[in-house]
Amino acid sequence: VWLNSGSKLVYPEHFEKDRRVVTLEGEAYFQVAKNKSRPFVVQAKDLDIEVLGTSFNIASHAMLDKVETVLLSGSIKAKKILLKPNELLVYKKETGETITEITSAQYHIDWIKDRLTFDNDRLSDIIISLKGWYAVQIDCPQPFSEKQRLSFTVRGESLKEILHAMSLIIPMRYTING
Numbered sequence: 001v002w003l004n005s006g007s008k009l010v011y012p013e014h015f016e017k018d019r020r021v022v023t024l025e026g027e028a029y030f031q032v033a034k035n036k037s038r039p040f041v042v043q044a045k046d047l048d049i050e051v052l053g054t055s056f057n058i059a060s061h062a063m064l065d066k067v068e069t070v071l072l073s074g075s076i077k078a079k080k081i082l083l084k085p086n087e088l089l090v091y092k093k094e095t096g097e098t099i100t101e102i103t104s105a106q107y108h109i110d111w112i113k114d115r116l117t118f119d120n121d122r123l124s125d126i127i128i129s130l131k132g133w134y135a136v137q138i139d140c141p142q143p144f145s146e147k148q149r150l151s152f153t154v155r156g157e158s159l160k161e162i163l164h165a166m167s168l169i170i171p172m173r174y175t176i177n178g
Helices: 123-134 141-149 160-169
Strands: 008-010 020-032 040-044 047-060 066-078 082-085 087-092 098-102 116-122 149-153
Touching: 040 098, 082 087, 082 098, 116 123, 123 141, 123 160, 149 160
Parallel strands: 020 040
Antiparallel strands: 008 020, 020 047, 040 047, 047 066, 066 082, 066 087, 087 098, 116 149
16 A cells, blocks of 8 residues: 555554455555455545455545545446446535546556646646645636646646646736745
């Protein structure tokens, strides 16, 4: 398991005989060995993800209105949906709605390689990632941040460089305090 910054994984000292259950708050990348007699289950808010021997990423941040899980290899099951590699499952916390879509799973685990990749992502989601990456507070009007979509990769750039580049692409102004 790789835990992203500000994330928390809770697990028992000893797993039950018939299941291996952990609870996730935040984001984590897992590589889990297959064991039919003791399935691995990740509890992320209202979504339980049963792992069937696989590598996958889960994002379940308290500040987000959704839980996302993306499958890199193997298979996982959530809400009776069996995911295939390069599928993203989005569970909306407020409505209980579940959506699956095709994605490039590698983009979702770039954070374990010390980079962030955004591929036509909403600015509101990008802001959440940048807050965690740079450990700063970022405020942006929601109607604007929900409409704007961007694609870029962050490697070693400063926040000021990222914000400047973004302001050249979308109609935004920014102020850095402190």
